[in-house]
Amino acid sequence: AGEDKITVRWGLNQSLPAGTDSAYKTIKVQLCYAPISQVDRAWRKTEDHLSKDKTCQFKIVKRPYTTGNQTLEWTIERDVPTATYFVRAYALDANDHEVAYGQNTDAKKTTNLFEIQAISGRHVSLDIASVCFSVFSIVSLMGFFFVEKRKGRKAQQ
């Protein structure tokens, strides 16, 4: 994530009768979670009702539909988590409703999947700051104890 690119190619299936794509106005290409990355993660669940469906959470591109094949080279964004993915393209009509789709995997979502590795979000400066502040907390506690003991001894004299 953040560095590598994926190349996506899409186009209307030529074996379909002409005119099938008359309603298609926009194409929305999305990055979607493969089933293995959905296990025990209800926030990525696939639902038939598209408004509740959480399978595809990242938009690769949304552009007007044109006939013929399209290609796009997309740099994976930095907030994409580590998981196994596939790509799906939705064709939307003039009312932004999904009317058709295609994906780079089979219907069971088992073939042609790929993995993306997320950034860790960590930085050396953060690591150093965490350690320093933690050490400071412990050392200052010991410092307070030391001062208390000294005051106690003085009071006894």
Place this chain on the structure above:
Amino acid sequence: MEISSTITETEPQKFALPVDSEHKATEFHLFSAAAPHMRAFHLSWISFFSCFVSTFAAPPLLPIIRDNLNLTATDIGNAGVASVSGAVFARIAMGTACDLFGPRLASASLILLTAPAVYFTSIASSPISFLLVRFFTGFSLATFVSAQFWMSSMFSGPVVGTANGVAAGWGNLGGGATQLIMPLVFSLIRDIGAVKFTAWRIAFFIPALFQTLSAFAILIFGQDLPDGNYQRLQNSGNKQKDKFSRVFYHGITNYRGWILALTYGYCFGVELTVDNIIAEYFYDRFNLKLHTAGIIAASFGLANLVSRPAGGVLSDMMAKRFGMRGRLWALWAVQTLGGVFCTILGQVGSLTASIVVMIVFSVFVQAACGLTFGVVPFVSRRSLGVISGMTGGGGNVGAVLTQLIFFTGSKYSKETGITLMGIMIVCCTLPIFLIYFPQWGGMFCGPSLEKIATEEDYYLSEWSSKEQGKGLHQASLKFADNSRSERGRRVHSQTLSSNATPSANV
């Protein structure tokens, strides 16, 4: 035998608030920060608040953390249970530490020792490291015990319920406030330019720093007792250093401590459970946006601003008229009603009704927590810390048990779980019937008619005759005298005699 003099130092001290013979304040002035009483109150609730903020800082940011660390729902659930289970034993240990070292050192030490766990949350990189940081951060919830102990040491019977209730309620507020604070801090940092997966990490420095600073404030501005700190008082001979084994023994052998531990598990434990599951419940059952569900979840915790203090105030009001029996009846009634409303919550099907019932339920359950700590200060004087720790620990055990039985896996739907939890609350509140103080009575029985049932007898029974011979029991004697107010309106012609008469020539 030389009668040891009163605990004050050579010159009589002047306090900003009226005090009793132990120099505990008999009035509670919320808007004052006068040393030592009200200052201790403010230090105590603020530091406890910061620990709650740290412990529950992760839940509102989970949508981002779970993607960064590749967590599954099981990982998240386990981390949630871990966050409340650490405090079970930490609370008991804290109680003992307070009895032996004083609340100031005990709480500041715990807070500074758990601050690293919050700092290290920023560098967590896997489900296991996430669980570990949540587990160790959760230990900081033991500051509850030191806060209650401190309030019980600074405030006298007539206001101890109020002091305990406000300190704990405003501390618990942290659990609600964090649901609003953390997303805000996160957005700010992200808007400044950090990437999501880095912004949440930076955000954790805020609760961590807050926690560290509150510990410093306690060390610099706080003191254990109205007369000074344990160490100084012990060195100058004004306070006796007690033995751990005796303190622990008298705590765990007092059956009332165990009953209160159980019942507290079904008010505070329930509160913690609800903190963890309620957002998801509203989100799933009523198809709300996560943001909306989060606000509803926060409001449950925010009710603590008034409901827990109200419980404490109610306890003190009942005690004024009816003594300890009034405190016990109020506790039983309010907590049982909490259980009833919980059962109703699981049954209602509309969003508005659910929100209304949830708020009523939260008020009763949190007031019950306040009422519990109106009774705890009187269970033991010598082992106050251990009893507070047992009760507090029992609260967390209740949270762990309830989450495991009703809210793990898919055995029960959330609404069924909530209904069953309500029924369990009602059942586990019944043992309050069994609490009995010989000098004051219990819910159904009056005080013992035998001649030996006085406050002195009860509190001095914690000291052996050898220890009394050494004069170690003087503080308990004073407390016994001051606790006569728990008889309710029957206390009239009792002359509050000087505390220098040891009735210990037994």
